[in-house]
Amino acid sequence: MDAVQEQQLRKLVTVFLEENAKVNLSAFRTQEGCWIGNVLDSTAAVELFESFRIPNFEFRILDIGTGGGFPLLPLAICLPEAHLTGMDSTQKKIDAVNRIKDSLGLKNVNLICGRVEVIGHAKQYRETFDVVTARAVAEINVLLEYASPFVKVGGKIILWKSMNAEKEVSGSKKAQDALRCPFKESHIYDLPGDFGKRQLLIFEKKSPLSGTYPRAVGVPKKNPLK
Numbered sequence: 001m002d003a004v005q006e007q008q009l010r011k012l013v014t015v016f017l018e019e020n021a022k023v024n025l026s027a028f029r030t031q032e033g034c035w036i037g038n039v040l041d042s043t044a045a046v047e048l049f050e051s052f053r054i055p056n057f058e059f060r061i062l063d064i065g066t067g068g069g070f071p072l073l074p075l076a077i078c079l080p081e082a083h084l085t086g087m088d089s090t091q092k093k094i095d096a097v098n099r100i101k102d103s104l105g106l107k108n109v110n111l112i113c114g115r116v117e118v119i120g121h122a123k124q125y126r127e128t129f130d131v132v133t134a135r136a137v138a139e140i141n142v143l144l145e146y147a148s149p150f151v152k153v154g155g156k157i158i159l160w161k162s163m164n165a166e167k168e169v170s171g172s173k174k175a176q177d178a179l180r181c182p183f184k185e186s187h188i189y190d191l192p193g194d195f196g197k198r199q200l201l202i203f204e205k206k207s208p209l210s211g212t213y214p215r216a217v218g219v220p221k222k223n224p225l226k
Ligand code: SAM
Pocket: 026, 064, 065, 066, 067, 068, 069, 070, 071, 087, 088, 089, 090, 093, 114, 115, 116, 117, 134, 135, 136, 137
């Protein structure tokens, strides 16, 4: 991140903490905790975007279950020419993120309120994103069903996970096959202090997805592919 981006990210922390005092968005309630646990954790993905070799200005990124706007808002600051969409089923969170986005003057973010299982069937969003991100939303086999309908063939899914995700990855083999999104690689990064090592898991969409997916609201979580 450059100096201007760092300044904007610091401002994000201040504005976010003000919103977090009114609407419960995140467990991080201090400047330091929010800076490391939300902002640096989100920006860990920025260098990956360069390796995807899609020109920055063409990127369409969707963050599902964006909650209070992470990783959505830090990515929007660090990738100013990309177009970012945040999606969440909770209206009050979407309203809060809209206010944060407006007070930061971010022009490259738009927000949608709804369930991914419903919006994943809408023609205007289906298989139209280069990258779909998700942090702290669900297990991998559920997340692949949430994310795959939105990703273009050749696009990527990036999931934020702890270092103990081995079982989750192996347990998602059936979902990877059915949803045409095999596991590609893991990107390990280090956060300061007690936060320690974490990883981004990257899946790549290999071919168009059957209209069967996503299944009806609640089904992916209640009856995950496995
Ligand atoms: N990604 C944010 C973060 O890391 O701080 C928020 C994580 S929060 C624990 C999970 C969010 O996912 C919640 O805001 C919830 O409303 C949203 N969510 C869960 N299932 C969803 C679904 N099926 N469709 C849309 N949003 C969903």
